[in-house]
Amino acid sequence: MLPTKNLLSDEGSPYLRQHAENPVHWRPWSRDALAEAVRLDRPILLSVGYAACHWCHVMAHESFENEQVAEVMNRLFVNIKVDREERPDIDQIYMAALASMGEQGGWPLTMFLTPDAKPFWGGTYFPREPRYGRPGFIQVLNAVDAAWRGKRANILQSAQELSHHVGQRLGGSAAPAELTAEAARTLASGISGLIDRELGGLRGAPKFPNAPFMQTLWLSWLKSGNEKHRDDVLESLEHMLRGGIYDHVGGGLARYSTDAEWLIPHFEKMLYDNAQLVRLLNWAYAASADELFRIRIEQTISWMLREMQLPAGTFASSLDADSEGEEGRFYTWTRAQIETSLENDSLIFFKYFSLEKPAAWEGDPIICQTPAQADLALADIETVRAVAERLLRSREQRVRPGRDDKALTDWNGLAIAALAEAGRSLDRKEWTSAAAGAFEAIVAAADQDGRLPHSSLGDRRLFPALSSDYAAMINAAVSLFEATRDSTYIDRARDFLEQLDRWYLDATGSGYYLTASDSADVPLRIRGDVDEAIPSASGQIIEAMTRLASATGDLDLERRAWDVGARATGRIQGQQYGQAGIVNACVLLLEPKKLIIVEDPTEPKLVPVANRSPDPRRVDIILTLGEQSAHATLPGDELPDTKKAGAYLCAGLSCLPVINDPEALEAALRRR
CATH class of the missing domain: 3.40.30.10 (Glutaredoxin)
Known part of the structure; x- marks a missing residue:
């Protein structure tokens, strides 16, 4: 009792x-x-x-x-x-x-x-x-x-x-449905029709970043060359990165804006929003060369490492919206506070930033940028960075909002993948190292049977994990494998898949539940088909199986991923808006891309091209001249010639002739 x-x-x-x-x-x-x-x-x-x-x-x-x-x-x-x-x-x-x-x-x-x-x-x-x-x-x-x-x-x-x-x-279950590109085209067209043409994001208020929808549009552009869908994403990112929803002093994105202009944030900061933002910005910067995206990647990751990294190397879940009993108090500024903190340099601040206090907001003014100020800031980034750092030092004297220090395995998986991919693209090895450290900390939190926890706080663990935890960690492992060339990450990914199959697979063998079979306190076992601010568990599982199959050349796993994708597609017929994660994952499944590069690591010419051309549909495998690897199989179970440098780019079952010239590789990777 x-x-x-x-x-x-x-x-x-x-x-x-x-x-x-x-x-x-x-x-x-x-x-x-x-x-x-x-x-x-x-x-x-x-x-x-x-x-x-x-x-x-x-x-x-x-x-x-x-x-x-x-x-x-x-x-x-x-x-x-x-x-x-x-x-x-x-x-x-x-x-x-x-x-x-x-x-x-x-x-x-x-x-x-x-x-x-x-x-x-x-x-x-x-x-x-x-x-x-x-x-x-x-x-x-x-x-x-x-x-x-x-x-x-x-x-x-x-x-x-x-x-x-x-x-x-x-x-529930449903009969499998045929996987076609039409569902993705229809969804992307529908989402594009909802975009706010003046302010970016979806029309109306409140405004959320909605990473699954942004990925749908991005994949549509990659597949079809539809530049409108690409621009929907780029322009939405530009608006939110200039607005008050972005923390211009400390970096990082708030969970959403309460208005249609991205101005008044709901000031809580979530790990998952910022992990997904970094990944989107990495793609956007590679496609556009817009320095705004690169700078915001650096600022956001700096915030993650400074304010969210836990002693074990994992990342905390969130920062509170409130401090001292008031929403946004930590993040807002009056003109007098700016002038006190910066003294004579306050004029420099107001050249590059604005303070806005709309009628709907009762707190102190919110920092944002006009388009012209954002352009000026890009042209004089070192001056802007120095001013922001002074304000950050001043802000650190305030009472901080509370931090939720529990490390969620699936959210950390998203952060690990984002750090590994951005570190690789922008040649920031310290980001990749942070990703590797967080990964090892999550693995170390497993129980004696190798089962992951869903949540960790100090020495406390919440078992069992959810299927989304294993899927996110498989995806994180593949991203770390691409960034480090360390095949032990592939071994870990296979271990995670074995746990996923053992505890979450349904009776058909072609679908998964969100909760483990030995979860004793759930009133019913659900699939995890519905997206929230992150892709659904089902979407992450399909993506994880697809990427792991590409990385290993495992055709049986690829066929299993097709079965899982077909079953999930059958369950979401007619309701794709809430299940964009599944649709996006099935896009990867329809035409998985693989790039194998053989090169002398002391004179890299092809690898830098691949690094600066990220594509969510593609898995990259880097081999040293003379190296043999069981992972590096081409369609038809063939192996690349590792006696000479070259790049092997494959989509589905077809491959281009071997590419030796960096410019030719860049053109091939950017071809729609």
Whole structure:
């Protein structure tokens, strides 16, 4: 029997520990908490959020820290708190249930469940007192209790039907569908039609970076040469990198802007957004040679290494939006603060930057750039860098926003891949080394059976991992293999795939679940087909299998990837906007590219061309003259001639004649 008190103080999640002093008798999600609800025959109040979530903090201060609210919660419900970053499997189930009720999702997620964990009603943020057109939270609690006592039979029936619907939607199977380029063309055309032609990104507000959509457009350009789709991405990146959503003092991108102009950020900074940004910028810089993209890569990675790197070498999950009880206080500036920090050089600052305070924003002004200022800054980058560094030193004296120090395996996988790829493209070996260090730290966190954790915080580990963790680490391993030429990364990737097959493969052998087969506390096993701010688990798995098959020449693995892609495509028929990750991964599968370069490493001529021409569809294998490698197989199971330098570029089953000239290789790599 669980004690009648708050049980969050010993949890490994910083978000859960933020609520450890609440008078609410919170339980972490567990079999014991679910059993308590059954034993007491009480509904469950499920609250889902994350450490950097501003409105989660607001609801906590207003309601969960309030004795009167807590008394009602403790008397009527079994109260369970979930960190959505630790348990995205739980979050996705109940977020889908909320959407099925016709409600808009978001965090904090507030759901009411039957004692056997079936959802029957919910919402997001509720104020303590009635306002914003919303009822007060105590009103909500009492109304739910009254409905539960007076209409239990109806609630149980509707909860059963809703759970069945969610289970079919998130965990069901479908017949395989043919993989064609048409789905990707249709999706890219649809996304392009949603682009804001004046401001970039998708039309309207709020504005999110939406990396999966940007990748869809980029892949469309790479495949078809559709320059409109390329420009959709380049122009969207330019707008957000000049706007207030970008931290012009310290580097890094905020999670989203609350307005349509990319000006007013929601100031939380997430590892996954910035990892995906670095990868997109690496492609954009290679295609455009726009120095803005290179500079933002450097600034963003500097921020990651300075503010997000943990002692083990992994990366923290997020930085809070709030400090000193105020959203954005750490990041905003008044003119007087700028002048105090820079003294006579403040005029230099205002030449290159603006301070904006729109009517919708109650805080201090936000730093941004006009297009003209961004151009000026590029022409005088050392002056701009010196001014920004002085402001950064001044800002470091402020009270910092909280950092969520848990290292999530899948988010770290994204960061590792981005660092390895950017380090290779821009010849920054220290970035590649940081990627390798983070990779080794994740591997070292595995248990005695070699199983990865989903989350690590100090010496605490959350097992088992999710399928997205293994997929992200396979992709990270392939990127590190390309950057370092170290084949042990391929061996590690194969180990990860074995774990994925053992614990997550479905009965058909051609699909995967998000949760492991021995996860004992999930109400249902879901596929992980739906994108969030990052590609879905299914999309990452297909990409990982495709890239590993290309790197190893494993035709059986390539055929398996086709089967997984066909099954996933069958499940998402007619709903690709929420599953762009699967569509994008199937683009890689339709025509995987491989480049094998044989060269004298003391006189590289071809390798630098490949390094500065990144292509998400391509896996590169670099061999030294005379070296033999089982990985470096060409279609037809042939091996390249390693007695002389040359580049072998293949797409699918066909290869170009061997290329010896760097200019010819560059032309071949850039050909659409």
